[in-house]
């Protein structure tokens with residue numbers, strides 16, 4: 001197995017300028033490019049006249065103004081939020097105040113498992129702890145607007161409260177940060193969890209929608225095939241970790257150096273937490289052993305030798 005996903009790094013959209021990405025869906029990119037956000041966070045506008053906004057974006061006055069300008073003369077009836085990272089949800093209060101729209105999401109931010117002794121939520125600075133939806137959605141809940149209906153699809157893994165939204169009667173799913181075309185997804189405990197993430201990929205791969213509109217980067221076509229590639233990619237990474245442990249590596253830093261060749265140095269930390277996410281999953285499955293709960297500086301070995 002190899003890391004053979006073809007990522008799409010082409011994405012040309014000027015910040016703040018709305019563009020129709022598929023009929024009936026507009027997108028606006030926030031001006032927050034970076035190693036975790038690619039060209040910036042995408043806000044989607046669904047419908048015409050009476051519309052829904054998906055992921056209002058960061059707390060950036062320019063982006064908020066651009067979104068409100070894009071819907072001038074229209075009524076925003078619904079706001080949907082895929083998850084509570086600070087590049088996706090902090091613009092909610094401003095957009096809600098300006099439009100009176102009702103806010104839907106799976107729930108407030110939370111960690112994916114109880115914290116271990118002495119452990120802090122690592123991604124704290126990245127999390128929007130203030131977010132509260134007006135209506136919490138369960139898996140399969142459908143919210144109908146004027147000319148559109150969105151089905152909430154719980155997809156924990158990147159965050160515990162991550163929810164994708166399928167646009168009913170179409171081939172489209174808003175996949176948030178769970179599935180993106182430009183990069184793999186950050187899965188970093190305790191906010192994220194690898195077991196949940198893999199379950200969520202498998203869940204999407206059983207659905208019919210084939211066009212994904214993600215939180216960052218361009219639309220994904222042939223989504224089922226792409227998701228199958230993501231699953232293989234994670235399984236290959238898991239195999240690499242097991243291989244390194246078999247060769248005598250015992251710590252996450254050594255494994256990161258061995259298996260993330262050519263990694264952007266700004267992502268070294270995130271790669272470490274991604275390996276930790278695999279370790280949690282492997283320990284839970286009895287493949288790997290460690291003292292106490294899996295930790296970023298823990299000592300690891302194969303459980304079956």
Ligand SMILES: [Zn+2]
Pocket residue numbers: 083085158177
């Ligand atoms: Zn995110």
